[in-house]
Amino acid sequence: MDDVLITNSLVKQYATVRAVDGVGFAIRRGEIFALLGPNGAGKTSTVRMLIGQTQPDAGEIRYLGAQGTSASVPPRELGYLPEERGLYLDQSVLRTLSYLGQLRGMAPKTAGEKAMAWLERLSLADRAKEKISALSKGNQQKVQLIAAVLHEPRFAILDEPFSGFDPINQELALNLIRELRDGGMTVLLSAHQMQLVERLADRILLLNQGRPVLSGTLAQLRRDAGLSQRLTLSFDRDADHDTLAAIPGVVAVERLNDRQAALLLKDDANLNQVLSALGGGAMLSNVQSDAVGLHEIYLRAVGPGA
Amino acid sequence: MRWVVAKWEFMRYFKWKEELMGIAVMLGIGLVMTLGSAAFEWSKSSQRYSVAVLDSVGLEFKLPERSQISIERIAASDLTWKTEQVGLGQIDALVTIESLDSAEVLLHKEPAFKSALQSLLDNARRDVALRGAGIEAERFESWTQPMAMNLRYHESGEAPASQGDRLIVIGFLLLLLSGVFTCFAYFFTSITSEKQARVTEQIISAIPVQTWIDGKLIGISLLGIKSMATLTLWAGLVAFGVAQFAPELYAKLGRVGADKVLVGLLFILLGLAFWNSFLAGIAATIDDPNNSTRSALMLVPSIPTMLAFPMLSHPDNLAVVIMSWIPLTSMAVMPVRYALTDVPWWEVPCAAALLACCVFWMRKYASRIFRAGMFLYGKEPSFREMWAFVRHGG
Incomplete structure (x- = not known):
């Protein structure tokens, strides 16, 4: 896949804060690229530079679009679901979508037709003429999501697309974003639901305090974070968590309850040695092994003590 | 694109239904006010007031055409029962005139015809005074009119709005x-x-x-x-x-x-x-x-x-x-x-x-x-x- 957006050494300085400090990454055409990090990590500042709302103080952005190279994603090629949600609550669903589509260059008729098709797809067609204020938070989020992709952008930035959704609608949104990707759209995703991001993102960039911390596929992130497996252990008596933490190859112990704990293992840890250190499993009533997830990597990379 | 925004902003607040409703309400209010005002004027002009007058001076009342006041001259012997009529609201006022300088007016309630009555008394008193001085009322009328002042502006000047x-x-x-x-x-x-x-x-x-x-x-x-x-x-x-x-x-x-x-x-x-x-x-x-x-x-x-x-x-x-x-x-x-x-x-x-x-x-x-x-x-x-x-x- 070729790159569609390349950034090098981006810097953004506000009055007393360096919000972005040497961030560089490349997003490939047609992939889902997740930009993650805690609050204040520099995600929003980076996104605002990508869409041209602010200019970088240093570094460069190159977007390789249909109209050539530009220093930000051009409005016609951009679909944007901002972190700050915003809809005209006093207006009808259909009118609002049609207006937002027209602002992205769609003809009024086309915008209306496509909006109706999307509303039907997301089970909102019967509410098209209602005011947005009459919709639930989840349905408003669906409208917001439609507004971001209605004009079939080449590049979509979806900031917290799952916000306000129940698990069923989260699944719906997840499949929708996958479909958009499969249809050729490049997606820059930012979300705090790590399990969903893990399932969705092709590649991930983890930021902390304005700087890149980890980047790559989930497997690369695991490797770079030095983590491999998560062992969930159940004991038939109270466990000594301090002893567990001292076992070679264990990076961290998460106390689940008195008789349960989860161990994070280094990527070079030997499972047999770890189990032997537990007394050959004499005290164990159950062992479950999983690959380390994004949640653990995230906490290890940007959590307290990182 | 600015016209897309302009249309949106305009249509956000311009709604045909509300607009027509507003016009209908305004028309309704106008109609009610016009009818109410006309009804009040008709009621006011059709109202008649009966005034009994005990005049010991000899005033001559000149009632204008379509006057709202009707004058009934009474004798001193009628004073008691006319007073009772005022009390019962059967007549609107009882006027007792004992000199050219003052008149006593007995009322049942605040008179809506006060200014008309005042004018009637003033004119009658003035006529007595004019007669005493040998002056015709019409001549006196013309003297008291303001002098006509016709303004003309020079053609090179500037007429005011x-x-x-x-x-x-x-x-x-x-x-x-x-x-x-x-x-x-x-x-x-x-x-x-x-x-x-x-x-x-x-x-x-x-x-x-x-x-x-x-x-x-x-x-x-x-x-x-x-x-x-x-x-x-x-x-x-x-x-x-x-x-x-x-x-x-x-x-x-x-x-x-x-x-x-x-x-x-x-x-x-x-x-x-x-x-x-x-x-x-x-x-x-x-x-x-x-x-x-x-x-x-x-x-x-x-x-x-x-x-x-x-x-x-x-x-x-x-x-x-x-x-x-x-x-x-x-x-x-x-x-x-x-x-x-x-x-x-x-x-x-x-x-x-x-x-x-x-x-x-x-x-x-x-x-x-x-x-x-x-x-x-x-x-x-x-x-x-x-x-x-x-x-x-x-």
Whole structure:
């Protein structure tokens, strides 16, 4: 896949804060690229530079679009679901979508037709003429999501697309974003639901305090974070968590309850040695092994003590 | 793209159903007021008052045609039962006249006919005095008339505006005031609600800020013009009604020439563009519409129009001439001057050009404040910060 957006050494300085400090990454055409990090990590500042709302103080952005190279994603090629949600609550669903589509260059008729098709797809067609204020938070989020992709952008930035959704609608949104990707759209995703991001993102960039911390596929992130497996252990008596933490190859112990704990293992840890250190499993009533997830990597990379 | 925004802004607040409902309500109120007022007038004019008079002086009452008062002269022997009739409300008043200087009036309730009775007594007393002096009443009448003073102006001089012209100009200023207040209301509602709904980022990622503010300016100015057009239509209907039912009153109204209309329209359009740009910038800095100190600034555009009212009586004053040039006030003052006095022809295009230039600058600088203001949540910029936005573009 070729790159569609390349950034090098981006810097953004506000009055007393360096919000972005040497961030560089490349997003490939047609992939889902997740930009993650805690609050204040520099995600929003980076996104605002990508869409041209602010200019970088240093570094460069190159977007390789249909109209050539530009220093930000051009409005016609951009679909944007901002972190700050915003809809005209006093207006009808259909009118609002049609207006937002027209602002992205769609003809009024086309915008209306496509909006109706999307509303039907997301089970909102019967509410098209209602005011947005009459919709639930989840349905408003669906409208917001439609507004971001209605004009079939080449590049979509979806900031917290799952916000306000129940698990069923989260699944719906997840499949929708996958479909958009499969249809050729490049997606820059930012979300705090790590399990969903893990399932969705092709590649991930983890930021902390304005700087890149980890980047790559989930497997690369695991490797770079030095983590491999998560062992969930159940004991038939109270466990000594301090002893567990001292076992070679264990990076961290998460106390689940008195008789349960989860161990994070280094990527070079030997499972047999770890189990032997537990007394050959004499005290164990159950062992479950999983690959380390994004949640653990995230906490290890940007959590307290990182 | 600015027309897409303009149409959206206009249609956000213009709703046919509500518009027609408003017209229907206005017509209903007008009808009720007209009918109520006519019924009151009919009731008032058809009312008759009976007054008993015990006159020991010998006054002669000359009742006008269709007088509401009927006089019944009584003898002293009738005084007791006439007093009782007043008490029972069977007659309205009992007047006892014992000298030319005073009369005692016995009443059952406050008299609606007091001034008519006073006039009747005055005239009767005056006639006695005139007869005593040997003067005819008609001659005395002519002496007391004011001397006719016919004003003529030299052909090289300048005739003042008529009362009718002033009335038209007052109508123009009220119209302007309505336009300014309409725009104020819509800008305030539109922008503060957009800030509260946080649509800014979404819109600005799609179109440039200047396009957004331009679209808003056009859309909301059109709402102001629509409001003024509606009022003009109402005024036209009222004028039509006056022309049908009171032609003598209609004849006193000033006539509006096409040139005055054009000058008025030109300055209305430029003035609204100028002040609406200002409103857009200020509204974007308001964080909490209920408690913001900035809300008062939104009333500034009404000041020029308010200032123009006292100038109606002295449209040639030097201060008025200067204010008709200054872009802050020319929107209201130049059309007033043009309608009421002779303005050298070159002054109008020059003042309009000056205002147009200021529209350009105001639009540019207001959009800088707008851009910065729309991204500020939870705080309002200080005036120093706003000045920095103007200078450095936020």
